[in-house]
Amino acid sequence: MEPQASFQEPQAVGFGGMMKNRLDTMTMTQYIVESTSGDQQLALLMNAVQHACKVCANAIKKAGTCDLYGLADVQNATGDDVKKLDIIANTIWVDCLKNSGVCCLLVSEEEEKPIFIEDVNKRGPFCVAFDPLDGSSNVDCNVSVGSIFSVYRRRSGPEKPCTVDDILRPGTDIIVAGYCMYGAATELVITFGTGVQRFALDPAFGEFLFVSDVKMPADGGKKIFSCNEGNSLQWDAPILSYVEACKDNGYAARYVGSMVSDVHRTLLYGGIFLYPADKKSTKGKLRVLYEGFPMALITEQAGGTSSTGMYMGKLGRILEVMPEHIHDRCPIIMGGERDVSKVLKLYE
16 A cells, blocks of 8 residues: 555645646736736737637647648749648638627738728727737647737728728837747747737637746857858848857857747747848748847847847838838847847947
């Protein structure tokens, strides 16, 4: 009987500790209520966002057993091949945001044109740009992917349908940004402009639970550089020089090919993430509204730095880029001050 008792005791302690953590930890729903300061429409929007993330996580988890891997034999608005899960994730996000009743304009990577909410009874003050499934080229090999979003409050009056100018604005106007990563765990990282918070989905309860505030290491953290070196022949001299210097100074190369995964690691461990402009893609490859802006805001709110590098003839801050159209692109250099500043100095 003694071996049985010694086996059960730590098990009971572990269960008790686990339950205490689940019961004592703030949920995403509680956080939304506190962070929206009585703004019921914003609370409804953010609950729609977390619901979309949960439904996407469920679809991705079941992809292999439900024949959801592979291409859908179409291309999206930016010329990328579309996976079956891209279409499913896009439908989930569009439906969740429409049904929230508080959006007036939606911009999705998978939709060529903006989606305007015409019905005045189902329309609200928010414009949302989103990439429903970032890194979907990795989904068939079970590598982490994610969703990214940014939220604007419309500038035009509520009596008329909004226009595309309500969302073609600098990233400094964003009121909420975040991303959800679907990996070994499903994590939702969010900022309301006052720091960055990290939540993990507890599948047993269907709730996102608070994990921690996100703050980049003050000393720059681990020496990691993350970029697609397959494009190196197209880079300008400063980017090439920086990457070579990383190799000569003991930096580790880490590149997943899913922006959510690479930026998430950079925020937690330190280092730098780069997707610069090059000779082939003079504006870079990543889209401004639903990739560059939200990730730049999160990075800066976590204590990091974001820059376009040399873009349009000058060095600039990503959040100050003025998008020309809904699928516009910009170069990306983001991470800790220690590393981003070294890249920018090479342009002087």
